[in-house]
Every structure is written in structure tokens, then in C-alpha cells.
Amino acid sequence: MISSAAVAAVDEGAARALAKKNDCFKCHAVDKTKKGPSYKKIAIKYKGKEAEGETKMIKNITTGPKVKLEDGSEEDHKIIDTTDQAEIKNLVHWILSL
Amino acid sequence: MKHWKKLLIVCAAIAGLGQLGAAYAGNDGAMASSADRSLKGDQVCTECHDENDNKAVLAVYKGKHGVKADGRTPGCQTCHGASEAHVKNGPKKGEVGGKRGAVDVVFGAKSTLSTREQSEVCAGCHKGDKRTHWTASQHDSGDVSCVSCHTNHTHQDKVLKKATQPQVCYTCHKEQRAEGRKMSHHPVAEGKIACSDCHNPHGSAGPKLLKKNTLNETCFTCHAEKRGPFLWEHQAATEDCSNCHTPHGSNISPLLKSRAPFLCTECHDGPHNSKVPVAANAGGTQAGLTAVPSENYTGRGCMNCHSVIHGSNHPAGALLHR
Numbered sequence: 001m002i003s004s005a006a007v008a009a010v011d012e013g014a015a016r017a018l019a020k021k022n023d024c025f026k027c028h029a030v031d032k033t034k035k036g037p038s039y040k041k042i043a044i045k046y047k048g049k050e051a052e053g054e055t056k057m058i059k060n061i062t063t064g065p066k067v068k069l070e071d072g073s074e075e076d077h078k079i080i081d082t083t084d085q086a087e088i089k090n091l092v093h094w095i096l097s098l
Numbered sequence: 099m100k101h102w103k104k105l106l107i108v109c110a111a112i113a114g115l116g117q118l119g120a121a122y123a124g125n126d127g128a129m130a131s132s133a134d135r136s137l138k139g140d141q142v143c144t145e146c147h148d149e150n151d152n153k154a155v156l157a158v159y160k161g162k163h164g165v166k167a168d169g170r171t172p173g174c175q176t177c178h179g180a181s182e183a184h185v186k187n188g189p190k191k192g193e194v195g196g197k198r199g200a201v202d203v204v205f206g207a208k209s210t211l212s213t214r215e216q217s218e219v220c221a222g223c224h225k226g227d228k229r230t231h232w233t234a235s236q237h238d239s240g241d242v243s244c245v246s247c248h249t250n251h252t253h254q255d256k257v258l259k260k261a262t263q264p265q266v267c268y269t270c271h272k273e274q275r276a277e278g279r280k281m282s283h284h285p286v287a288e289g290k291i292a293c294s295d296c297h298n299p300h301g302s303a304g305p306k307l308l309k310k311n312t313l314n315e316t317c318f319t320c321h322a323e324k325r326g327p328f329l330w331e332h333q334a335a336t337e338d339c340s341n342c343h344t345p346h347g348s349n350i351s352p353l354l355k356s357r358a359p360f361l362c363t364e365c366h367d368g369p370h371n372s373k374v375p376v377a378a379n380a381g382g383t384q385a386g387l388t389a390v391p392s393e394n395y396t397g398r399g400c401m402n403c404h405s406v407i408h409g410s411n412h413p414a415g416a417l418l419h420r
């Protein structure tokens with residue numbers, strides 16, 4: 001279970017830097033739909049179901065499953081280039097906090 | 099009758115204005131369609147490479163390459179190619195930190211193309227005029243490509259601005275940077291002139307990529323008063339300014355290679371109190387020497403007396419005194 005306090009205590013700078021380094025912003029943006037959904041849209045989707053959101057997002061960015069793009073086509077999700085779980089969780093929590 | 103004439107003139111003026119407006123609207127429409135076409139092509143790229151991109155790619159729209167109202171302005175694909183391998187090939191399954199394939203035309207150090215091939219992409223539009231002598235010029239032969247000096251994805255290309263251009267040139271030309279810091283120098287550091295005021299980096303018919311065909315011709319574009327023709331010439335000055343001057347900087351003003359009298363005695367090595375002050379080191383003959391000069395002046399600053407050293411138009415100026 002992920003607490004709202006954990007979500008609130010995210011390091012936004014580190015999360016943004018990790019996302020930028022891994023080209024996440026090529027397909028996602030904070031508040032606009034690109035190839036992938038906006039981070040705000042994801043946060044709204046998992047509002048009240050943060051634990052489920054966290055599991056789903058960690059799966060997406062660490063295993064690279066097929067994901068549906070906004071235009072309906074499918075593409076393998078990019079696997080993030082870090083094994084630091086704290087770093088990954090910080091990124092996920094930042095997205096959920098939006 | 100007069101009223102009818104006035105009315106006709108007013109009607110003609112209104113009709114004329116109407117036609118002008120229609121022509122302007124038509125022109126505007128053509129501009130809009132060319133801009134739309136270009137931006138639609140760019141959209142393929144800007145969909146991912148937006149304001150959040152690691153590189154400030156969008157800044158290209160702040161520069162000259164982003165002026166979409168001009169139909170000649172390129173889109174992303176004009177320079178980088180259609181790049182289907184980059185657009186369609188997403189990350190491979192299971193690949194950690196996977197990257198897309200490269201675009202067709204990459205510029206700079208990471209490019210698989212030779213510098214000449216990279217430059218040819220730019221030369222597709224930027225040809226002729228100042229770039230006529232590019233092929234086999236010093237920069238072309240030295241594996242310098244356009245992007246070695248120019249930056250396009252920025253609002254202001256440093257090399258196109260007088261105040262910042264020397265920083266770009268000095269990246270390689272370090273000796274000239276050091277010389278430019280000497281006491282006597284052209285006002286490059288002060289931002290009043292830039293390297294390209296004397297040199298054409300894109301190639302020239304003259305030596306050292308000078309803008310004009312000879313060194314003197316280049317210097318005379320600013321120092322016109324030294325051009326002559328003179329009644330009494332100073333042969334060294336007429337031949338080559340760099341006989342006495344160094345262009346980038348010197349600690350002997352004004353940009354002299356050595357201090358008088360030593361600079362002068364490199365040619366004028368005869369005794370001052372003789373009728374042959376020009377000895378074997380200098381060609382030509384000494385004209386107008388009617389009296390034997392005093393030996394008292396030997397070893398003094400020559401320009402104290404020979405003040406019009408570049409040449410004189412005074413009837414009695416043979417010794418460049420006046």
C-alpha cells in the first residue's frame with residue numbers, strides 16, 4: 001500500500017531528470033497527450049488506486065510490455081536504464097502526485 | 099461635370115485599393131500554405147522533439163531556418179532526410195534504455211557521413227556567392243564542415259554575430275586569440291570588427307582566406323588613405339603591408355613586427371649619413387636624395403622624421419618627411 005504522504009514526499013527534480021535522461025518526455029508530457037498519455041491523465045486514472053498504479057507503471061518501465069498508443073497502434077514500452085528501485089519509485093510517485 | 103470627374107477618380111482609387119488588397123490576400127495565402135506544408139512535415143519530428151526534449155531542438159524556429167513565411171525555408175526533413183528508420187523503429191523488445199535508429203543525416207561528430215557530405219547538405223541551398231571558392235579551400239581540406247562553426251537549433255548563431263564570432267574562430271585559431279590580447283590589436287575583442295571583416299571562411303581566391311585577392315587590397319578596404327597612388331611611394335608598403343605589420347596583434351604600436359629603427363634597418367641598412375641609406379637588403383633605388391643626411395639621427399625613431407611612411411604626395415616628399 002502506498003501512502004499519500006509517500007507520494008507527497010517525492011523529489012520532483014530527480015524524477016524529472018531521470019525521465020529526461022531516459023527520453024520519457026519523447027512520448028509523454030506532464031499535461032498534454034503525445035504518443036502516450038499525459039502524466040496528469042495517468043495520475044487521475046489511478047487516483048485512490050495508487051498501489052495499483054505504482055505496480056502497473058513499474059511493470060511498464062522495467063519489463064517493456066506492448067502498450068497501446070494514443071493513436072490506437074501498439075509499441076513496446078521503453079525499459080528504463082536504471083536498476084535503482086528508489087529512483088524508479090520516486091519517478092512513479094512523482095507521476096502519481098500530479 | 100467637375101463632380102463627375104472627382105467621383106470617377108475616387109471610384110478608380112477604391113478599385114485600385116481593392117485589387118491591392120486581393121493581391122496581398124493571395125500572397126498571404128501562398129505564404130500560409132507553404133508554412134503549413136513545412137510545419138506539417140515538421141510535426142512528425144516535433145511530436146516527440148518538443149519543449150521537453152533533452153536538446154533544445156525547437157529553438158530552430160527562433161532562427162532564420164524557422165521563418166516559415168519564406169517558402170525556401172527548410173523543414174526538418176530537408177536537412178535530416180525522411181528518416182523512416184528513426185520514425186518507425188521504436189525501442190526493441192527487452193532492450194534496456196533502447197534508442198531509436200539514427201536519422202538519415204546526422205550532423206557533427208556523431209555523424210557517419212564525411213564532413214564534405216555533411217556540408218553538401220547545406221550547400222544544397224547555400225551555394226554560390228561567398229561560397230564559390232569553398233571546394234578545396236583551407237577549411238574544406240581541413241575537414242571542417244558547416245556545422246563545425248554554425249549552429250542552427252538556436253535563436254542566434256554565434257558565428258553570425260560580430261561580438262560572438264571570434265569565440266567560434268578562436269576555438270581552433272588559438273594563436274590569433276593570444277595575439278588579439280596584445281597591446282596593439284584590431285578591435286576584435288571590443289566587438290567593433292570580426293574575423294569575417296578580413297577573412298572569408300568559406301574560401302577565397304586570395305591568400306589566408308582573405309576576402310580580397312591580395313593582403314593589401316583587403317587592408318585598404320578600411321585603411322584607404324594608405325592605398326595611394328602616391329607621388330613618392332614606400333616600396334615596402336606598396337608591395338605588402340605585412341612587411342612591417344602583423345595583423346592580429348603586437349606589443350609594438352601600431353601592429354608593428356619590430357620596433358623602429360630596427361624594423362626599418364632590416365631594409366635600410368646603409369649608414370644614415372650616406373647617400374645610400376638603402377643597401378643591398380632592399381630592392382629599388384633611393385630617389386630625391388639631394389643632400390647628405392646628418393649622422394646625428396642615426397639610431398633614432400625613424401618615424402619621428404619620416405612621418406608619412408606609407409607614401410607622400412608632396413612635391414618635396416621624396417624622403418617621406420611630409
